[in-house]
Amino acid sequence: MNLDFPKSLDWAALVDLGIVYGIRIVGALAIFVFGKWIAKALTKVVRKAMEHAKVEATLVSFVGSFVYILLMVVVILAALNNLGVNTTSFVAVLGAAGLAVGLALQGTLSNVGAAVLLILFRPFKVGDFVEAGGTAGVVEEINMFSTIFKTGDNKIVIVPNSSVIGGNIVNYSAKQTRRVDWTFGIGYEDDLKMAKRTLEEIMKADERIHADPAPFVAVSELADSSVNFVCRAWVDTPDYWAVYFDTLEKVKLVFDEKGISIPYPQMDVHLDKEAA
Template structure:
């Protein structure tokens, strides 16, 4: 009697379930190998393009997750699990999670757009999301920047992609905009000649486009020149700081007065 029951148990449950489990495991492990091969091929195809490495890794992870989901569903289906209801449950759960994480999804979508269109890359000096700094890394949800005083700032991608992005490193050259004021008593022509001479003497300043030195404004306390030379982007701050210092030293040497804000007070004596 016990032999019959054991035999029926083996034939009814153990063999069918064992067979299903073996096939499910085969589907899973073989599918995992196939998915890995397909993802590698997908990555090599994208690698021949000009897409950012981070975008390629992200797309590979998405493709891998989607394909593995199909493999797992196929394996569970082999075990007799009702995958139709499971897919419906997963869809409802995904919708609920999506509604609760709208801000994160916006950052996620913005991160994808930043990686696809690449308005900036690692190492660029940008101004975006209320912060200016050198881009250290671009992740799916955030962009990490390092400020000039070496502070690390993590900015949500949604704040960056949803606003203006100023990329100071996008072009090879930049124009340095400086204002130099002289007193009304100073020799205007001499001051202009000195400024032009200083611009031409600096080897870091480009000849083309030609620099601009011109009188821009007759202000309250000074006559203001605009000095606008073109330089390589890497030389921008060095030229700006060096030229500003050099102007003060040279104007002192040439006795060209640089005014500062002042107020004349006149006292009138009132006789009783």
């Protein structure tokens, strides 16, 4: 076997080639190092701007990470391009990979998008009592994929963000005050004016019930077995359930003291006996 080697090497050409590629490598490293520093600086600026605007911490972290990754992709492509690598194929591959990942994680990405909407528009915040996504409870946490609720019986319910944003959201804690509604019935034989006056006195005696707007009491219905009163009063939101249950108990006790009946559904049946 005969191997033909060049009898002499063009050392000058090799040196020139080494210098050219050496400069390219050094330039690529410089682009990467400087670009990484720029990416960190820009990400820090974006984070500070969002924090200054009092954006939710979850969204600040998400956007900051996304901006940094996007800038680093640009920096790496620029460094490869400086080395003489054709980056067009890399961009095509990244685009195809991104499309495939997006299709595979369509449901997950919809939750991420819903999280961004929840954080931007803020229909509720952590600590609010909310009814959404088929459940009701105190919001414990809002992350990028789900909203965590704690129910009244101390259960944790994890609801996907897409389910939360896709339906009606009822925020019971959004306002400082809420209106409490009751319906009380008395018998047709009872003193209607005394019953109405009694209900007004009960609500005026409770310091948790606001005087403005004043409590409202009125006859709402002449039902089959009772005369029904509708009662409405405004309270601070944290006092809602305490006032609701305390008033029910108070009305029953005071009605018993004054001899005002609270009738239950009944039916009178009259039989006609035919004479023999």
